[in-house]
Amino acid sequence: MTGIVSLGMFSGCGKVAAQKQVDGLEAINSTENSTETTGKVSLTVWGAKEDNELLTQIVDNFKQEYAGQADFDITTGEQSESECRDILLGNVEEAADVFTFADDQLMALAASGVLKPISENADAIKAANAEGAVTAASIGDDLYAYPLTADNGYFMFYDKSVFSDEDVKTLDGMLNAAAAAEKKVAMDWSSGWYLYSFFGNTGMELGLNEDGISNHCDWNSKDYKIKGVDVAQAMLAISANPGFINTNDEGLAAGAKDGSIAAGISGVWEATELQKAWGKNLGAVKLPTYTCGDAQVQMASFAGYKLVGVNSYSKHTDWAIKLAEWITSEENQKLRFEMRGQGPSNTNAASADEVKKSPAIQALIAQSGFASLQRIGNNYWSPIAEFGVSMAQGNPSGKDLQEQLDTMVEGITASNAQ
Numbered sequence: 001m002t003g004i005v006s007l008g009m010f011s012g013c014g015k016v017a018a019q020k021q022v023d024g025l026e027a028i029n030s031t032e033n034s035t036e037t038t039g040k041v042s043l044t045v046w047g048a049k050e051d052n053e054l055l056t057q058i059v060d061n062f063k064q065e066y067a068g069q070a071d072f073d074i075t076t077g078e079q080s081e082s083e084c085r086d087i088l089l090g091n092v093e094e095a096a097d098v099f100t101f102a103d104d105q106l107m108a109l110a111a112s113g114v115l116k117p118i119s120e121n122a123d124a125i126k127a128a129n130a131e132g133a134v135t136a137a138s139i140g141d142d143l144y145a146y147p148l149t150a151d152n153g154y155f156m157f158y159d160k161s162v163f164s165d166e167d168v169k170t171l172d173g174m175l176n177a178a179a180a181a182e183k184k185v186a187m188d189w190s191s192g193w194y195l196y197s198f199f200g201n202t203g204m205e206l207g208l209n210e211d212g213i214s215n216h217c218d219w220n221s222k223d224y225k226i227k228g229v230d231v232a233q234a235m236l237a238i239s240a241n242p243g244f245i246n247t248n249d250e251g252l253a254a255g256a257k258d259g260s261i262a263a264g265i266s267g268v269w270e271a272t273e274l275q276k277a278w279g280k281n282l283g284a285v286k287l288p289t290y291t292c293g294d295a296q297v298q299m300a301s302f303a304g305y306k307l308v309g310v311n312s313y314s315k316h317t318d319w320a321i322k323l324a325e326w327i328t329s330e331e332n333q334k335l336r337f338e339m340r341g342q343g344p345s346n347t348n349a350a351s352a353d354e355v356k357k358s359p360a361i362q363a364l365i366a367q368s369g370f371a372s373l374q375r376i377g378n379n380y381w382s383p384i385a386e387f388g389v390s391m392a393q394g395n396p397s398g399k400d401l402q403e404q405l406d407t408m409v410e411g412i413t414a415s416n417a418q
Contacts, residue, residue, distance in 0.1 A: 041070040041074075043075070043314070044076075045074065046098070047100045048079070049080070051340065052078060058326065058327055082102050085108050088101075088109065092114045097314040097316065098327070100309075101307055101309060103304060103305040103373070104304070104376075106139065107212055114313070115311075116317060117142055117144050118146070128347065135373065136303075144309070147307060148333070149344065152304025153267060153371055154267045154287075154301050155301070157252075160283040162177060163262070164177070168285050169288055171288045179241065184243060184260060184261045185264065186247050186264035187246065188265075189239075189389060190388060190392075192385055198231050198300075202226040202292070202297060217412045219408065219412075232405060234290060234292040245261065246392035253273040268361065284360045284363035286370065287370070301372075302373070303374075329346075341358070343358075380412050383410075
């Protein structure tokens with residue numbers, strides 16, 4: 001399992017909390033328990049707006065755990081994980097001491113020097129985590145952040161009253177079943193994050209160059225068994241099916257609520273809203289295969305992780321490290337699942353019965369074998385979105401598909417110097 005991965009509870013705790021650690025992680029606490037009273041400690045923590053209540057509770061518990069060791073002034077702030085890098089780099093010395101961010105920002109944050117590398121206890125942390133989490137939080141052999149969640153990916157939600165177990169194996173089956181029920185299968189073709197699904201398992205390649213900024217991409221290739229034009233034609237066939245609709249997450253939730261949408265590709269963050277709409281009929285599975293040329297191709301996905309970092313410019317790095325460890329501990333990852341439904345990266349937390357019963361988390365695990373870490377430069381997003389919208393609209397310009405693919409790849413691989 002590479003999607004739901006482990007992170008032992010390596011919180012810098014007192015003696016009582018230390019007894020809760022799993023075997024092999026005691027070393028994480030051994031260097032932390034001797035901290036002496038340090039006077040006033042002011043820290044700022046950034047998390048997603050939706051995590052505010054959870055983060056406040058976690059911070060309150062942290063202050064209780066270390067009461068008497070310092071006079072804490074800890075402020076929680078709302079900051080989107082997807083935009084954390086840009087805000088941090090805008091003014092690193094005034095940024096949060098501890099922050100949550102999406103794993104695709106790791107390289108930029110590390111290169112800027114804002115991320116404090118994890119030196120002590122790194123081996124224990126790695127040993128407590130599966131390969132996917134360690135890779136996402138590392139550059140080479142060096143660990144730069146603490147894994148928090150392993151659920152930042154996507155899969156297929158569906159209404160079990162509309163689709164059979166056989167239907168959800170193929171996109172053709174789902175589209176036909178939806179059309180027969182006068183409903184839709186939703187996917188966002190204005191987002192390159194989701195559009196990766198069609199190209200990721202074709203043999204064609206996309207990736208980040210050694211400069212860490214520009215991309216290489218051959219999605220317009222004519223040389224593979226599956227060619228770029230084959231993917232484009234497959235997308236046009238899908239968009240022409242009466243059972244398909246191009247819409248974003250908000251449109252998916254709204255369509256499920258009004259009964260017009262019976263399935264959609266999204267992530268765990270949509271589970272609550274879809275549960276309200278479909279109730280006991282809520283189902284979730286890995287992405288289906290789709291027809292491309294004369295083959296059935298398994299739809300791919302980006303695998304994503306949320307990480308917690310410590311600001312190298314913090315005035316209280318020792319306490320910032322303790323707080324980062326506390327936030328990502330086993331118990332607090334369990335609490336995060338209970339309050340927010342987010343998939344733990346901690347092995348023990350992920351093995352809890354409640355997590356195993358979550359259709360969304362189990363679908364994410366099933367999809368993980370067909371997922372790749374998102375390691376791409378910024379020039380990827382606009383060209384692929386423009387191409388996706390054209391395909392969703394049925395190629396209204398009538399422009400040659402190969403020409404559109406060539407234009408897309410030219411944009412994706414463009415140098416930032418241009």
